[in-house]
Amino acid sequence: MTSHPEHLIFEISTPGARAVDTPPCDVPYSEIDPSIASFVETELPEVGQLDLVRHYTRLTNRLFCVDTNFYPLGSCTMKYNPKVSERLARHSGWEWLHPLQSDNDCQGSLALLFSLRTMLQEMAGLPEVSLHPAAGAHGQWAVLRMVMAYLQDRGQPHRRTVLVADNAHGTNPASATSAGATVVTVRSTPDGLLDLDHLKQCLGEHDVAALMIAQPNCAGKFDPNFRKIVDAVHDAGAMVYLDGANLNAMLGLARAGDLGVDAMHFGTHLSLGTPHGCGGPGAGPIAVCDALAPYLPVPQVVERGGRYAWDYDRPKSIGRIHGFFGQFTVLVRAYTYLRSLGPDGLRHVSETAVLCANYLAQRIRDVYPLPYGPPPGQPMATDPCAHGFVALPKHLHDAGVSTMDVAKALIDRGYHPPTVHWPLPDSLTIEPTETESKHTLDAFADALLSIADQSAKDPAVLKEAPHNAPVRRVDEIAAARNPVLVWKPSTP
Amino acid sequence: MDYVQITPKQRDEMLRAVGATGIDDLLRPLFGNEPRQAPRPLNLPPSLDEMSLRAHVSAIAGKNSTGREKSCFLGGGAYDHFIPAVVDALANKAEFLTAYSPYQPEASQGALQAFFEWQTMLCRLTGMEVASVSLYDGAHAVSEAAILALNATGKHEIIVSEGVHPHYRAVLKARLADMPGVRYTEIPLKDGVIDTMEMEGELDEDTAAVICQSPNFLGEVERVETIAKFARANESLMVQVFNPLSLGLLKHPGEMDVDVAVGEGQSLGIPLSYGGPYLGLLAAKAKYVRKVPGHIVGQTVDAAGNRAFCLTLQAREQHVRRERANSNVSTNEGLLALRAAIYLAALGPAGLREVAQTCHNKAAYLVKQLAARGIRRRHPTRPFFNEVLVKLTEPVHAALARASDAGILAGYAVGEHYPEFADCLMIAVTERRTKKEIDALVEVLAAGAPAGAAS
Numbered sequence: 021m022t023s024h025p026e027h028l029i030f031e032i033s034t035p036g037a038r039a040v041d042t043p044p045c046d047v048p049y050s051e052i053d054p055s056i057a058s059f060v061e062t063e064l065p066e067v068g069q070l071d072l073v074r075h076y077t078r079l080t081n082r083l084f085c086v087d088t089n090f091y092p093l094g095s096c097t098m099k100y101n102p103k104v105s106e107r108l109a110r111h112s113g114w115e116w117l118h119p120l121q122s123d124n125d126c127q128g129s130l131a132l133l134f135s136l137r138t139m140l141q142e143m144a145g146l147p148e149v150s151l152h153p154a155a156g157a158h159g160q161w162a163v164l165r166m167v168m169a170y171l172q173d174r175g176q177p178h179r180r181t182v183l184v185a186d187n188a189h190g191t192n193p194a195s196a197t198s199a200g201a202t203v204v205t206v207r208s209t210p211d212g213l214l215d216l217d218h219l220k221q222c223l224g225e226h227d228v229a230a231l232m233i234a235q236p237n238c239a240g241k242f243d244p245n246f247r248k249i250v251d252a253v254h255d256a257g258a259m260v261y262l263d264g265a266n267l268n269a270m271l272g273l274a275r276a277g278d279l280g281v282d283a284m285h286f287g288t289h290l291s292l293g294t295p296h297g298c299g300g301p302g303a304g305p306i307a308v309c310d311a312l313a314p315y316l317p318v319p320q321v322v323e324r325g326g327r328y329a330w331d332y333d334r335p336k337s338i339g340r341i342h343g344f345f346g347q348f349t350v351l352v353r354a355y356t357y358l359r360s361l362g363p364d365g366l367r368h369v370s371e372t373a374v375l376c377a378n379y380l381a382q383r384i385r386d387v388y389p390l391p392y393g394p395p396p397g398q399p400m401a402t403d404p405c406a407h408g409f410v411a412l413p414k415h416l417h418d419a420g421v422s423t424m425d426v427a428k429a430l431i432d433r434g435y436h437p438p439t440v441h442w443p444l445p446d447s448l449t450i451e452p453t454e455t456e457s458k459h460t461l462d463a464f465a466d467a468l469l470s471i472a473d474q475s476a477k478d479p480a481v482l483k484e485a486p487h488n489a490p491v492r493r494v495d496e497i498a499a500a501r502n503p504v505l506v507w508k509p510s511t512p
Numbered sequence: 513m514d515y516v517q518i519t520p521k522q523r524d525e526m527l528r529a530v531g532a533t534g535i536d537d538l539l540r541p542l543f544g545n546e547p548r549q550a551p552r553p554l555n556l557p558p559s560l561d562e563m564s565l566r567a568h569v570s571a572i573a574g575k576n577s578t579g580r581e582k583s584c585f586l587g588g589g590a591y592d593h594f595i596p597a598v599v600d601a602l603a604n605k606a607e608f609l610t611a612y613s614p615y616q617p618e619a620s621q622g623a624l625q626a627f628f629e630w631q632t633m634l635c636r637l638t639g640m641e642v643a644s645v646s647l648y649d650g651a652h653a654v655s656e657a658a659i660l661a662l663n664a665t666g667k668h669e670i671i672v673s674e675g676v677h678p679h680y681r682a683v684l685k686a687r688l689a690d691m692p693g694v695r696y697t698e699i700p701l702k703d704g705v706i707d708t709m710e711m712e713g714e715l716d717e718d719t720a721a722v723i724c725q726s727p728n729f730l731g732e733v734e735r736v737e738t739i740a741k742f743a744r745a746n747e748s749l750m751v752q753v754f755n756p757l758s759l760g761l762l763k764h765p766g767e768m769d770v771d772v773a774v775g776e777g778q779s780l781g782i783p784l785s786y787g788g789p790y791l792g793l794l795a796a797k798a799k800y801v802r803k804v805p806g807h808i809v810g811q812t813v814d815a816a817g818n819r820a821f822c823l824t825l826q827a828r829e830q831h832v833r834r835e836r837a838n839s840n841v842s843t844n845e846g847l848l849a850l851r852a853a854i855y856l857a858a859l860g861p862a863g864l865r866e867v868a869q870t871c872h873n874k875a876a877y878l879v880k881q882l883a884a885r886g887i888r889r890r891h892p893t894r895p896f897f898n899e900v901l902v903k904l905t906e907p908v909h910a911a912l913a914r915a916s917d918a919g920i921l922a923g924y925a926v927g928e929h930y931p932e933f934a935d936c937l938m939i940a941v942t943e944r945r946t947k948k949e950i951d952a953l954v955e956v957l958a959a960g961a962p963a964g965a966a967s
Contacts, residue, residue, distance in 0.1 A: 026621070029629050029857055039858040040596040042866040046947040049869075050876030053895035056733045058763045061861045063636045065629075069598055072858055076626070080607035083622030087606040100515045101610050104562055110604075113573025116580040119787030120588050120924055128575030129786045142555050154648035154789070155843040157830070168690055184835075194830035194840035200690050203835040235542075242541035272554060274542055289843060293515075298623040299613040299645065299807060299846030301789035317686075339686030343589060343651035343679045343776065344787025356569055362559025365514035371535045372516045372523070378538055379526040399531025404538040431619050436612065442831075457517040458526070484815065489618040492815035496617070499812035499824040503801070505642050506632040507811070 026082060026490070029065040029075050030507050039069040082490040084436045086296075090460050092380075094408040094439040094449025095189060095238050097268045097290035102360065105294070105353040114352065119344040123329045129348065130328030133321045136305075136355045143366070144284055144307035145277025150316045151305045152346040156265065157191040159285030159304030160232070164199035165338045166308065166315035167230050167259050167283070173336070179258065181226040185214055187238045187443030189265055201229060208443075212239030212392030212410070214249055223256035234263040235270065235279065236406030238443050239392050240377070240451075242269070250280035259283065259312075264304075267291040268373045268453060269407035272366030276307065283308040288347075288354040291369075295353075303347040303354065317341040372454035373407050376461060380452050381409045383465035387472045388413050391444065408451030410444060413472070421475040421482050423448060428485040428493055429474070433467045513562065576786075581919065583949040587899045587940025588729065588924045589650060589677050590787065591779045593757065593867070594944050596858055599781045603851040613807070613846065615831075617822035618814075623846070624821035628809040630853035637759050637856070638773040639766015640795035644806035646845040647792025650776030651683035654723060654753055656794060656805045656839055657772045658684055661721030661749040662694065663838070664803050669695040669719045673706040675728030676753055678929040684723075701930075704732045704891040704901065706739065715746040721772075725753035726762075730926065730938060731875075731899025732891060733762065740769040756780050756793065756852075758897045760868030765795075772796045781855030782848055791848040802828060805839030807846075870943040871898050878941050878950050885958035890936050899940045901926065901933065906960035908937050915956045922953060 067075065084091070091098035114129055123130060133151055140149045153159035164182060171179045182196035186205050193203040204222050207215040214233065222228070231253045236242045243249065253260050262276045262284035268291040276284045288294040289302030296302070308316065318337045319330035330345075361369065378400040381390060385400075388411040394403035413426055423446045427437030439449040452461055474482055486493065518526070532538055536548050543549070560568060584592040602608075607622065614620030614627070627645045634643040647653045658670045670688065672681055681698070688694050695718075699711045706724055715722070722743045726734035736752055743750040749771040754764075757779045765773035777791030778784075796804055802825065810824030830837040859867065879889060879900055890901045904911055908925040915922035927934030937957075941950065 026625060028625065030632065038860060038862065040598060040863060042859070042863050043594050043870060043943040045870040045873050045943070047873050047877035047950070050873045052761050052869075052872055052897075053733070056762050056895050058759070058761065058767065060764075060767070062759060062764070062864060064633055064859070064861045064864060065857045066860045066862075067857060069858075072854070073598060073602065075857075076602040076854060077605070079622035079626055080605050081622065082625070083607050083611050084616075084619040085607045086610040086612075089619075091612055093612065096612065098612060102513075102515060104565060106604075106609070108566065108569045108573075111570060111573040112580055113570075113576045113578060114786050115783040116578035116584075116592075117576050117786040118578075118584055118586045118592065118784050118921065119590055120586050121577075121921060125577040126786065128572045131575065132569075132572050139556055154652070154845075155841070157840040157842050158648065161840055165686070165690070172690075189842075190830040190832070190834045190837070191840050191842050193835035194833070194837040197835045197837075198840045200692070242539070244541040244545045247544055270542065273539065278552075287843075295609045295847075296612050296843075297609055297845075297847030298611045298620075298627075298850060300843040301845050301848060302843040303789075339689070340651075340679060340682035341686055342788065343649040343677070343683065343790065346787070347789040348786040350789055352569075356565060359557065359560050359565055359568070360513050360562075363554040363556040365559050366554065366556075368514050368516060371539075372518055374538050375523065375526055375530075375535060376518070378530045378532075382530045401530050401532040401537045404530070404532075404541070406542070427616065428618060431616065436619050437616050455515045455517065458522045486618050490621045491618055491818060491820040494617040494814050494820045494822045495812050496822045496824070499810040499822050500826070503808075503824055504811040505628075505801070505808055505824075506635050507628065 026078060028507055029067065032071055032075065033065045033067060035066055037066040037068045039067055039072045089434055089436050090456060090464055091436040092438045092450045092452050092464065094451045095265045097451060097453055099293050099453040100455040101293055101295040102357060105356045108356050109349045109352045114349060127328055130321055132352060132355055134323050134328050136351055137321055139358055140286060140305055140307060143271065143275065145275025146307040147310050148313040148316060149305055149307045150320065151351055152317045152342045153285065153304035153306055154342060154347050155300065155302050156285050156287045156304040157195050159306040160191060160195035161198050162317060162341050163261055163283045163306050164196055164201060164230065166312050168199060169315050169338055170312055171229055179227045179229040181228045183222050183228055183231040185233055185237060188232060189238060189263060192232045192263060208239065212241045213243050213245065216245055216248060219249060220252055223252060228256055228258040230259045230261050232261045232263055234266050236266045240405040240407065240409040241392055242406045246279055265290060266407050269370055271370045272363060273370050283312055288350055292354040293357045294350050301347050301350050303350045369454050376452045376454055376456060377405050377408050380450060380461050380465060381405055384468050387415060387469055408449055411448045411450060412444065412446060413448065416472060416475045419475040419479050421479050425482045425485060426471055429471045429482045430467060431486040432488045435464055435467060583920045583945065585923045585939045585941060585953060586921050587938065589776055590784055591940055591942055592784060592944055593779050593942050595781050595783065598858055599851060599855050602854050608847060608850055614823060617820060621821060624809050626850050626853060628811060628821050630849050631809060633853055633856050634793060634795050637756060637764065638754065638795045639764040640773050641798035642801045642804060643795035644804050644808050646849040647794055647806055647841060648845060649790040649792045651680040653774035653792035653794045654680045655684050655687040657751045657774045658688065658721060660772060660800060660803045661751065664800055665720045665749065667718045667720035668693045669697060671697045671699060671711065671714055671719055671722045673699050673724040674701050675706055675734065676723060676725040677729045704730055704894055705734050708738065712742060715742060715748065719746055719748040721749040721751050723751040723753065727755055727758055727897040730901045731896045733895040733897055736768040736770065744769060755898065757868055760864035761872060762897060772800065777852045780852035782851060789845055789848060791845045791852055803838055806841050806844055867943050871941060874945055874950060875900055875941040878939065881954040882957065885954060886961045887957055890933060899938055901936050901938050903936050904960065905962055911937060911957055911960050918956050920953055920956055
């Protein structure tokens with residue numbers, strides 16, 4: 021990355037500069053009604069094409085990305101984004117397809133969506149999938165709305181509480197509130213598993229609609245009591261929702277439906293390898309049981325005698341949840357990824373993801389203790405992690421080096437930091453994924469160990485990290501205290 | 513191809529390193545600490561090598577009949593605009609494509625700066641004071657604006673014009689369904705725009721917001737200042753659903769005292785893509801900043817006193833506030849916001865005005881040519897942008913079929929959503945439609961009009 025200060029595009033603007041021409045007008049000019057016209061020109065940047073290209077290209081040099089850097093972000097599954105998926109997602113056959121064209125014109129797109137729907141149903145072990153949700157959070161909200169609608173129809177509208185694990189991703193409780201539910205948090209045990217007793221207590225004390233849970237969970241553990249959890253929730257008349265954030269450890273090995281899950285979402289930009297794009301677009305397809313299927317969003321892609329169509333005849337549907345049909349070209353990438361893997365590939369992905377996480381954990385755990393790992397001296401296999409693991413750099417804290425200091429020191433060494441401060445304060449949650457080479461895993465472990473060394477010898481360097489990034493440590497507190505959210509010519 | 517780089521030999525080494533005899537040792541807890549049963553084979557098609565995969569997917573894509581082969585006069589919230597090559601070249605760069613959300617600012621300055629510039633452009637475009645980076649699409653932006661209004665006012669009613677895109681209204685209804693005490697009221701159209709008398713009648717002390725689209729779904733431009741005055745007098749928020757490209761010509765929401773401006777950014781350099789992914793836009797007056805959903809980038813300094821950028825006001829968001837967040841949105845449409853910023857920067861103010869003017873010129877030309885053949889706008893005197901609603905004398909589906917045979921996607925049959933306009937066709941004309949294409953459309957439609965019709 022380069023560290024020269026970078027001008028804002030407004031600062032390199034020159035009045036009259038043009039980057040592109042525009043399509044010619046081969047018809048007469050027509051004046052717009054003056055009563056609705058603006059006489060103020062929008063103050064957009066004015067740059068020539070070379071400066072435009074340099075500006076954005078230089079910005080790409082001030083950015084980590086999977087194509088250049090390892091991103092061991094727990095519960096983000098930053099695996100490789102295949103180039104063949106990019107090529108196929110940009111096919112003119114869908115780039116130019118208008119969503120309001122007749123189903124007749126769209127048989128290719130509809131066929132792909134139907135195939136993807138079928139594959140995800142098989143992978144989920146659940147009878148019906150909707151591909152509409154634009155992200156995992158969107159899928160979570162949609163499913164909870166469906167659960168509420170279902171319970172209403174069953175004469176149980178009083179069930180408005182959703183249980184959320186204390187180490188669940190923030191989207192879980194936020195989606196529950198958006199769906200009109202009250203959130204109650206279920207504790208974890210010191211082993212990082214869901215506290216079954218507390219779960220049963222919560223189920224007894226509240227009118228519960230659903231439990232939101234991940235398997236493996238966000239502490240990096242496969243919960244061996246998953247079946248018991250499911251049974252307890254079902255016995256209380258509620259449903260189990262699986263947050264698919266950590267599916268990378270389970271694809272091809274176990275199916276949510278077989279575990280008793282009633283509904284779940286897939287994060288295509290997580291386990292299905294679609295690119296993150298600096299914050300989207302992703303997609304969050306949902307899979308549901310028979311009881312919930314009638315409530316799925318409209319429209320649904322169906323097949324009738326070899327022809328594909330959108331079906332709107334779903335009287336119990338919660339309605340439309342997207343302007344059109346969801347994140348179509350993202351779903352193309354998910355489809356191509358799954359066709360590239362096949363069923364054996366899925367299993368290999370999950371097995372390798374788990375192996376890589378355990379290997380990395382083993383390499384660093386003497387220096388970065390694992391609160392949910394085996395006792396010191398026992399190998400990882402005695403109490404393995406799943407897709408990732410939680411580490412608490414206690415020894416470094418004793419030297420006055422914070423977890424955030426470790427994160428910023430990793431940036432200096434060319435690694436995007438792991439997830440910090442969640443699910444535990446001061447924790448690092450590390451998920452390598454299966455696409456990294458052993459070289460990278462070992463080098464990352466070495467980097468973490470060298471940071472630990474440095475904390476003993478020269479902690480000040482770590483406390484002031486990063487030193488090699490385009491900027492030094494950013495004052496986020498000042499940003500929130502005095503928000504400057506747009507550029508003004510007077511802004512320094 | 514599964515992109516795993518660990519070789520079988522390394523796999524064995526790593527298993528030994530973690531004290532496992534086989535991978536099953538690491539998967540025990542997934543199977544409840546019981547011995548793993550032979551996995552039920554997944555009923556999925558076998559993996560394809562790259563050459564076969566490309567042939568397979570290309571063949572699927574080939575079954576679509578796109579606007580590439582036909583002249584596209586379809587609109588309705590998705591438009592066939594021209595995308596300069598430089599937009600693709602920059603937005604498709606792997607660094608933007610494969611980067612994560614910019615939560616670690618020192619590793620993400622490139623994205624953060626681009627988003628800060630985009631927020632600035634969006635505010636300037638709309639005349640608003642604050643903007644978030646992106647929401648899922650126009651429909652999501654409308655829903656979030658409604659939630660913002662409910663939260664900001666503590667009131668319980670949302671009033672929505674029927675001129676708002678039917679799909680956006682459907683998504684909004686689904687979002688507000690089952691929210692205790694929340695009322696959703698639709699105001700019908702009168703002569704193609706919101707019936708202000710009906711709206712006045714519905715406004716009461718519990719109205720949180722009025723949501724009106726302009727240009728509306730039918731392409732008609734609404735009197736937003738007037739509607740805003742009613743909303744202001746009633747202490748309700750004015751929410752306008754806008755068309756970003758139209759702002760190259762039309763008054764922007766800020767000039768009309770709009771509180772929250774929302775819209776769909778697809779027309780800013782995003783391909784049609786069969787409906788997604790698209791780009792939800794939300795910008796607002798500064799006083800609502802703490803209620804705004806989604807990522808917001810702020811300018812600050814680093815430890816050396818140099819300018820730097822970071823996500824800010826994160827207490828609004830799910831990763832900090834959890835169940836008390838403004839919205840559950842996490843992954844949004846970041847890359848498409850970048851694309852829209854590049855598009856706007858490429859066009860500049862002159863280019864934006866030119867494109868908007870050209871769209872209007874061409875739509876006006878279509879109107880004139882059709883009128884000469886006896887096919888008139890349903891509301892002939894009302895200002896329009898980009899899209900026109902014309903009244904046909906033959907069944908709309910017959911006209912569409914004849915046009916399709918001639919290689920023309922003639923427009924959208926609005927009767928599906930507006931029964932009073934069942935005899936009307938909505939035609940979008942962008943800068944990509946040539947005079948030749950427009951003339952061909954006119955010929956096709958005229959063939960269905962009674963000869964020498966003068967009315």
